[in-house]
Amino acid sequence: MTGVTQKTLGRAADLLTIPEVVERARQTLSGDQWDYSCGGAESETTLRRNRTAFAELAFRPRVLMGAGQPDTSATFLGRLLALPVLLAPVGSIATFHPDGALACARVAADAGTGAFVGTLSHPALEVVRSGSTAPLFFQLYVYGDRGWLRDLVSRVEAAGYQGICVTVDVSAYGRRERDLHNRYFPRQSVERPNLGASTDVPGMVHRDAYNAALTWDDLAWLRGVTRLPLIVKGIMSSDDAAIAADHGVDVVYVSNHGGRQLDHALASIDVLPEVVSAVDGRAEVVLDSGIMRGSDVVKALALGARAVAIGKLMAWGLSAGGEAGLLRTLQLLQTEMATTLTNLGVRSVSELxxxxxxxxSPSAASAWPADL
Structure with a gap:
């Protein structure tokens, strides 16, 4: 992370572990905000399974390999990342920092990685792009007809984004019971400048119907109207991964939406090997959902992911210390990655x-989010 100093990090420099980041975030956020940040759908089985699945993967290290100081860099869509940990799209990211997606984009540039900018995020996509030198990828919810979609894609292209990421796993908004119990509805209270003036803003019932009606034909149409690399987020089976590759998708993004959409779903990391096999090199693969440690990143890369993305941990980093807190979180992930690689006998992520x-079998069961 070039240019990161004690002064840059400020008070966040005293955060020495990921659990400290999470604990400081919990102390900072209101109860409603905390529940929103860490909650999942219904019984939260998927949420817990995401973490358990990582615990069920054990390392088999090699010794006397001369690993030295390992290289944590990787390429994504032809761009070199100092750290293969992307910042995931979070529509209500302004809940955790007043500058919202712009704050994340600035941190991504400082950390030498990339960021996704959400359709529902704030500020406008053009403002975010002009405020950061990081590779940025626009996350797309389809909240209108093809004319609306063409106009939004044109904005994304004109702004200079490096890719379009279509989220396909929100046919119906997940029943996040923590928020329901708290009567906390952030979707209805945040400015959405990327949607344009013509969309049905209140309640999102009308807009959600467009996502529910999406088909592979719509994806093929989108592939034909943009020159940008196309990423499909929310793939959770080898069948859909193969179809996506057949449609010329550049990146298959394995995700169960952090356990926030479909309860009792498979863990993303458990699906990753079959997706990598189905894609068979025709597209790059990215994974999110449950990433909390540098060792989690290493496990995902070892199973064939080109990079991972963080959402909850991103929000907690911002909450723990603003941009410096998120930058410190990425620094800690990179430190943990390097330590893990060295102890595995691996000199770079390309050797995983x-x-x-x-x-x-997992060594122990514990409640989210204590099991980091």
């Missing part, structure tokens, strides 16, 4: 492979 992992 599935044989470095074995499936085991």
């Amino acid at each position: 492979h599935p044989d470095l992992l074995r499936r085991v």
Whole structure:
């Protein structure tokens, strides 16, 4: 992370572990905000499964390999990332920092990585793009007809984004019971400048119907109207991964929406190997959902992901210390990654492979989010 100093980090420099980041965020956020940030759909089984699945993957290290100081960099869509940890799209990111997606984009530039900018995020996509030198990818919810979609894609292209990421796993907004119990509805209270003036803003019932009606034909149409790399987010099966690759998708993004959409779904990391096999090199693969440690990043890369993305941890980093807190969080992930790679006997992420992992029974069960 070039240019990151004690002064840059300020008070966030005293955060020495990821759990400290989470604890400081919890102390800072209101009860409603905390529940929103860490909650999942209904019984939260998917949420817990995301973490348990990482615990069920054990390392099989090699010794006397001369690993030295490992290289944590990787490429994504032809761009070199100092850290293969992207910042995921979070529509209500302004809940955790007044500058919203712009704050994340600035941190991504400082950390040498990229960021996704959400359709529902604030400020406007053009403001975010002009305020950061990081690779930025626009996350797209389809909240209108093809004319509306063409106009939004034109804005994204004109602004200079490096890709379009279509989220396909929100046919119906997940029943997040923590928010329902709290009567907390952030979707209805935040400015959405990327939507344009013509969309049905209150309640989102009308807009959600467009996402529910999406088909592979719509994706093929989109592939034909943009020159930008196309990312499809929310793939959770080898069948859909293969179809996406057949449609010329550049990146298959494995995600169960952080456990916030479909309860009792598979963990993203458990689906990753079959997706990598189905894609068979025709597209890059990214993963999110449950990433909390540098060792989690290493496990995902060993199973074939090109990079991972963080959402909850991104929000907690911002809450713990603003942009400096998020930058410190990424720095800690990179430190943990480097330590893990060295102890595995691996000199760079390019040397990671599935044989470095074995499936085991989890050592212990604990409640989210204590099990980091």
